[in-house]
Amino acid sequence: MSFSAITGQERAVTQLRGLLAAGRLPSALLFVGPPGVGKRMAAIELAVAANCQNTGFDGAPCRECVSCRQIEQGTHPDCMLLSLDTQAEFFRKAGEDESALKKQEHIRVEPVRHMCDAALRTAATARHKFFIIDDAETMVPSAANALLKHLEEPPPAMTWILLSAAAESLLSTVRSRCQRVDFRPLARHDLQQILLGKSLTLAEAERLSDIADGSVEKAMRVRALLENMAEADRLSPLFPMQAAKALPKDTKEARADAALALELLIQNASSRWKIETSRAKKQALAGGIKRLFEYRKYIDRNVAPALALETALLELEPLKLSFSTDSRRQG
Ligand SMILES: [Zn+2]
Structure with missing residues (x-):
């Protein structure tokens, strides 16, 4: 057919x-x-x-x-x-x-x-x-x-x-x-099938289809972003700087990637908020999410993307957020 x-x-x-x-x-x-x-x-x-x-x-x-x-x-x-x-x-x-x-x-x-x-x-x-x-x-x-x-x-x-x-x-x-x-956003299962067809591993396809809003393009962008960020060491005090440095040189691409990175941090914080039992930590995470949305807006308003990402990571350092998209391994 x-x-x-x-x-x-x-x-x-x-x-x-x-x-x-x-x-x-x-x-x-x-x-x-x-x-x-x-x-x-x-x-x-x-x-x-x-x-x-x-x-x-x-x-x-x-x-x-x-x-x-x-x-x-x-x-x-x-x-x-x-x-x-x-x-x-x-x-x-x-x-x-x-x-x-x-x-x-x-x-x-x-x-x-x-x-x-x-x-x-x-x-x-x-x-x-x-x-x-x-x-x-x-x-x-x-x-x-x-x-x-x-x-x-x-x-x-x-x-x-x-x-x-x-x-x-x-x-x-x-x-x-x-x-x-x-045309509609792809169902999770359909997106996974397409990603598997692009030679991604099952674990990778599952993880990316959780956060890609039913879009192959977004899944592949997140994948590339995570690859770029892989060099940055989350446990190092230099992590905010390293992450900002890993953004693409081209401003338009850097803006898109920084926005996506903030989105991943928001998802990371949200998934941890859901399973957090301490009230104080829950509040801290909620505050962090709010700030991340604000940084996301700065990027739309033409603030230099590397600066916005670095400042956000510095400010929210106590929350130990990561770009990881796998909620099962967080917390
Ligand atoms: Zn033909």
Whole structure:
């Protein structure tokens, strides 16, 4: 069956299979759901299934024909993916400065126009063209408006797929022209299965799926963060400094990691609060949790992430918090 690679999104997959089987792919789809739950994979699967040159009797794509391979590799001339990453590549080729490209937080108008042009051209090989825009809510107004023109008069045999974790931030005129498909946070069991498929150990998969809010992306980010922090010695007086130093050099990444680190500390404190029997210690932990939420806010307000993390760890040193996500080994 098509979409066999998508785990834990039965409703969305049923909806997409239905559209595909009925031969009624709309000119615009909007996949809504948190990051890291399979939206991008499902969009690529849809393009693969609609264009395979060798579809099996059960509707499953062969994954071997030129079309299947090109779409999966992102090299198909009629099926394009635009995201903050591919956009950086687009502008790098145009000679823009690499360090500025890393910091991009918005999809700009030029790559959207590039897709719109391709949408108007006759397909090179595809039966049905696909143009996928990830993080669609980050489009600058001129990009959204360029897209809107296309959605108003869509050429035949093509589908735009917008992916968004914050669909309410999309231009309402764009949103209203898309058929919506909802993706949900992955169930713990489904997330574990996906993580096991990425060669994580069972213990690691269990631990990460406890704290990743049903998101593969978040689970992998926590994993990378814990790896970075592994060098920092929790028992050393230098721990706050070491942890801050272990943050990535890039400010945007450091900010995301520091926020995640504080989140892990909050979870660590919360799980200990639940099993703590001493009233005084319970109170101290509750106070610590409150302070950690405040530090979390400082990071959103552009306080230097390393400074915020180091200060939080120094201030809360008496609580002996750790980044460990395994509540059974704490306390
Ligand atoms: Zn194929």
